Amino acid sequence: MELIRSIHSQSLKDQDCVATIGNFDGVHLGHRSVIKQLIRNAKEKGLPSVVVTFEPLPMEFFSASTAPARLTEFREKIELLSAMSVDKVVCLRFNHSLASLSAQFFVKDILSDGLHVKRLIVGDDFRFGTNREGNVELLKKLGPSHGFDLIPAETYHYNNVRVSSSLVRGFLAIGEFEQAQHYLGRAYHMDGKVIHGDKRGKKLGFPTANLSCHRINCPLLGVYVVRIHGLNDKIYDGVANIGTRPVFDGDKLLLETFIFDFEQEIYGRRIRVEFVKKLRDELNFHSVEALCEQMEKDVKKAKVFLSKA
Numbered sequence: 001m002e003l004i005r006s007i008h009s010q011s012l013k014d015q016d017c018v019a020t021i022g023n024f025d026g027v028h029l030g031h032r033s034v035i036k037q038l039i040r041n042a043k044e045k046g047l048p049s050v051v052v053t054f055e056p057l058p059m060e061f062f063s064a065s066t067a068p069a070r071l072t073e074f075r076e077k078i079e080l081l082s083a084m085s086v087d088k089v090v091c092l093r094f095n096h097s098l099a100s101l102s103a104q105f106f107v108k109d110i111l112s113d114g115l116h117v118k119r120l121i122v123g124d125d126f127r128f129g130t131n132r133e134g135n136v137e138l139l140k141k142l143g144p145s146h147g148f149d150l151i152p153a154e155t156y157h158y159n160n161v162r163v164s165s166s167l168v169r170g171f172l173a174i175g176e177f178e179q180a181q182h183y184l185g186r187a188y189h190m191d192g193k194v195i196h197g198d199k200r201g202k203k204l205g206f207p208t209a210n211l212s213c214h215r216i217n218c219p220l221l222g223v224y225v226v227r228i229h230g231l232n233d234k235i236y237d238g239v240a241n242i243g244t245r246p247v248f249d250g251d252k253l254l255l256e257t258f259i260f261d262f263e264q265e266i267y268g269r270r271i272r273v274e275f276v277k278k279l280r281d282e283l284n285f286h287s288v289e290a291l292c293e294q295m296e297k298d299v300k301k302a303k304v305f306l307s308k309a
Contacts, residue, residue: 001081001082001085001086001087001088001089002088002089003078003088003089003091003092004088004089004090005093007090007109007114007115007288008088009281011088011162012090012114012115012116012270014116015048015055015106015116016047016116016117016118017030017047017049017050017088017115017116017117017118017307018038018041018042018047018049018117018118018119018120018121019035019038019046019049019050019051019052019090019111019115019117019119019120019121019160020034020035020037020038020050020051020052020121020122020153021051021118021120021122021126021128022034022051022053022122022123022126023051023053023054023058023165024051024053024077025057025068025070025071025072025165026071026072026079026083026165026168026184027072027080027084028071028156028162028164028165028168028183028184028185028223028301029183029184029185030155030156030163030164030183032084032156032157032161032185033154034083034121034123034153034154035051035081035086036084036124037121037141037151037154037194037205037290038051038121038279039085039086040112040155040282041121041151041173042087042119043118044103045119047119048087048088049086049087049088049145050055050086050088050089050090050115050117051081051090051109052089052090052092052115053086053090053091053092053281054091054092054093054094055087055091055092055093055094056094056216056242056255057070058094058095058099058181059069059162060216061094061095061099062099062115063082064216066218067216067292068165068166068169068217069169069218069219070170070171070187070214070215070218070219071165071172071184071217071219073092073190073191073192073214073215074091074214075191077216078091078189079191081212086088087300088131090115092110094155098132100130101129101130101226102130102131102133103128103129103133103134103138104134104142105129105130106128106129106134107138107139107142107143107146108146110146111146112147112148112302114261114273116147117147117148118147118148118149119148119149119150119151120139120149120150120151121140121150121152121153122136122152122153123152123153123155124136124152124153124237125271126139128218131197135187136150136152140193150216155179156249157159158182158183159182159184161222162227163183164232165172166284168183168184168188169219170178170187170244171183172219172220172238173219173220173277175224175274175277178262178277181238186274186284187230187274187275188249188274188275189212189272189273190211190255190272190273190275191211191213191271191272192211192213192214192270192273193211193268193270194210194211194266194267194268194269194270195211195212195267196210196267197210197256198255202292205292206258206292206295207258208241208256208257208258209228209256209257209259209264209266209271210254210255211240211254211255211257211259211271211273212253212254212255213253213255215253218253218262220242220275221241221242221243221281222241222243222275222278222280222281222282222283223239223240223278223279223280223281223282223298224239224240224241224242224273224275224276224278224279225237225238225239225240225276225277225278225279225302225305225306226238226239226240226273226274226275226276227241227273227274227276228257228259228262228272228274229271229272229273229274230269230271230272231259231262231264231266231271231272234261234299235305236260236261236262237259237260238257238258238260238273238300238302239257239258239260239261239279239295239302239304240255240256240257240258240273240275240283241253241254241256241282242255242256243282244282255273257273258297260303276305276306276309277302278284278305279301279302280298285309289291
């Protein structure tokens with residue numbers, strides 16, 4: 001799969017394609033259904049399949065503080081799309097220039113002149129152009145004069161419920177990981193490179209592997225039972241905290257994972273933290289001693305849960 005970061009890339013010049021456009025946050029079963037539809041149509045027309053997405057996501061650009069929590073950071077999303085055998089992912093920088101582009105110019109400059117789209121697959125709720133003035137009806141109207149036809153994206157349902165990123169976020173927020181997995185098509189996880197922290201956990205007897213949460217807003221906050229992948233052939237159990245560490249007056253969101261029965265240094269290693277069960281919300285303890293006491297309880301509770309799972 002080829003990742004393209006500019007509409008002016010040489011890789012897009014003079015090559016027609018079949019495309020779909022969206023945020024694809026989480027790459028859940030609904031997204032996967034659309035992408036499979038994209039690949040089928042691309043093969044039928046003998047053209048490359050292209051997924052068009054944005055960075056930052058449009059809602060993050062317009063209002064970062066109120067934007068929905070990201071299910072997947074950019075790298076995770078690209079890896080998931082690559083695993084589906086998409087030919088190209090075009091990631092457009094969502095900035096003032098793109099946000100102010102009229103719907104008509106979006107069709108001409110992006111879809112026609114930039115991507116050379118011959119078939120476009122989008123859902124009936126797709127909006128584009130300044131003030132979201134563009135919709136499916138406009139695409140149907142402008143498509144023929146710009147050389148492409150429009151195919152409605154197939155809506156995917158699981159247990160008679162339409163799969164969406166907001167639905168998955170809702171389940172994650174209340175710790176319903178099994179339900180979230182049904183709609184994602186996989187266990188929910190976060191990936192990242194282990195970074196150096198302030199080493200407080202090690203001094204307290206709970207050394208942690210720390211990952212930066214590369215999200216403006218995070219779908220999870222609190223303490224969780226987790227499984228850790230990527231260290232070696234073994235999957236490790238552990239307890240993870242996602243939060244700002246209020247007892248230490250922290251202000252940076254971190255994913256801190258205490259890995260059971262593991263003592264190696266893994267700075268710089270990329271690991272995957274899979275979430276299994278929520279234990280509690282993040283708390284602001286009155287002392288470090290109280291925090292350590294609670295951590296011991298969390299570890300004990302996690303081990304009891306895992307022994308029965």
